[in-house]
Amino acid sequence: MKLEKLSVKEFLSRARSGDIDVEDFTEHVLDNTKSIQKKYSPFITIVDKIQHPKKKGKLFGLPISVKDNICTKGIQTTAGSRVLEGYIPPFSATSVENAIEEGSVIIGKTAMDEFGFGTFSVNCAYGVPKNPLDSERSCGGSSGGASCITSDADFPHVALAESTGGSISCPAAFTGTVGLTPTYGLVSRWGLVDYANSLDKIGCIGKEVYDVALSLSIIAGNDPKDSTSLNVPKQDYTKFLKKDIRGMKIGVPKEYFGYVDDKIVKVVWDAIKKLEDLGATYKEVSLPHTKYALPSYYIIAVSEASTNLAKYAGMRYGLQQELKGNFDEYFSSVRSNGFGEEAKRRIILGTFARMAGYRDAYYLKALKVRTKMIDDFKKAFKQFDVLAAPTMPVVAPRFDEIEKLSPIENYMMDILTVAPNLAGIPMVSVPAGKVNGLPVGLHLMGDHLQEGRILQVASAFEKAG
Numbered sequence: 001m002k003l004e005k006l007s008v009k010e011f012l013s014r015a016r017s018g019d020i021d022v023e024d025f026t027e028h029v030l031d032n033t034k035s036i037q038k039k040y041s042p043f044i045t046i047v048d049k050i051q052h053p054k055k056k057g058k059l060f061g062l063p064i065s066v067k068d069n070i071c072t073k074g075i076q077t078t079a080g081s082r083v084l085e086g087y088i089p090p091f092s093a094t095s096v097e098n099a100i101e102e103g104s105v106i107i108g109k110t111a112m113d114e115f116g117f118g119t120f121s122v123n124c125a126y127g128v129p130k131n132p133l134d135s136e137r138s139c140g141g142s143s144g145g146a147s148c149i150t151s152d153a154d155f156p157h158v159a160l161a162e163s164t165g166g167s168i169s170c171p172a173a174f175t176g177t178v179g180l181t182p183t184y185g186l187v188s189r190w191g192l193v194d195y196a197n198s199l200d201k202i203g204c205i206g207k208e209v210y211d212v213a214l215s216l217s218i219i220a221g222n223d224p225k226d227s228t229s230l231n232v233p234k235q236d237y238t239k240f241l242k243k244d245i246r247g248m249k250i251g252v253p254k255e256y257f258g259y260v261d262d263k264i265v266k267v268v269w270d271a272i273k274k275l276e277d278l279g280a281t282y283k284e285v286s287l288p289h290t291k292y293a294l295p296s297y298y299i300i301a302v303s304e305a306s307t308n309l310a311k312y313a314g315m316r317y318g319l320q321q322e323l324k325g326n327f328d329e330y331f332s333s334v335r336s337n338g339f340g341e342e343a344k345r346r347i348i349l350g351t352f353a354r355m356a357g358y359r360d361a362y363y364l365k366a367l368k369v370r371t372k373m374i375d376d377f378k379k380a381f382k383q384f385d386v387l388a389a390p391t392m393p394v395v396a397p398r399f400d401e402i403e404k405l406s407p408i409e410n411y412m413m414d415i416l417t418v419a420p421n422l423a424g425i426p427m428v429s430v431p432a433g434k435v436n437g438l439p440v441g442l443h444l445m446g447d448h449l450q451e452g453r454i455l456q457v458a459s460a461f462e463k464a465g
Ligand code: GLN
Pocket: 115, 116, 117, 118, 119, 141, 142, 162, 163, 164, 165, 166, 167, 168, 195, 301, 414
């Protein structure tokens, strides 16, 4: 069978009608996956054999990739860290279970910055994924493998990914794909390897808005196994894609343009004008606490991360060594060998921020600022249906440029994505145009549980071409 560039929608209808032989198809998928792996390394693990679809469900036969911090039963899950090398979960995350229940098939586990600590997928223990549009450049992070395979796959596919502070939007923007981060709590975190529990969200990356809307309809839903899971009914998000956007009110947060490359600003304003042509209205709005977003994000994220990483001590999961010395010596040795440089930096920073004497000055203050930022968004959403901004301040950088960045300069790249992630609101990055041949993302943000609205705008924009 010849691999065609089928859309997910077309594939699913042909697979369900029997027009496509799903088993035959998956063989070709695996061959194509292996050849992409040779060129761009999007995977940490590729499955030996794709399982048969479990049911003739809504995702019958659809190949999915899973970010390596989402547990998959029987398939190694390392979260991109040496400390979890060889860990084979005895269970799958609820989101993965939901996708499998609807007939999707896993092709592999995608590369990522260790535990999600990064913006460019260069903090990787198992190889750095490369941007298929220019292999000298990053495909974004931390869900870099997910965006890489989505952008280059010749076959219909959706990537399950995760965002703490921008790890779905950033890689989608850098590779010209669509990245959807849902409201905090809409998709169960059960089976996700924690980075920062109050921020982590499982979402997805696809080639088209339809792909992420459909996937969200499957992976969202209340899960008694996750106490932060929201109790809201499941719904079909694809129904929003049929609606036009006449009368929709779009807010343009002015603080989100200050740090951005001029050429990107132009592409994003052109995109906003296009939304106006489609019948929406727009107005500038201020989110005054934006300037505190980065420091408060990095304090909260590393504080939570440093407690989460305490469990990797070479006893229960992953990396183990010969038992030598006292407890402290053994733990230090395993942790020194198992964690990469960025993970160590964050453990030290996070431990510092939580220490008696500093807790009030850093961690508790950051939590207060977070509340202020949520208020900014809540006020804006009283006036507007959706907020529109650039996703990233730059286009995909070259690896030699990334190498020169200091840790702080690196963290600054998250300046546009951390605030909506702190607020736990849904966001989608859609391709808006190009600068020097490289994709630029338009970031659409909505109020809590307004996934339908941002997808509606994203789809209208996509259709307008
Ligand atoms: N770049 C951000 C960080 O390093 C976000 C990462 C993520 O969302 N996992 O924390």
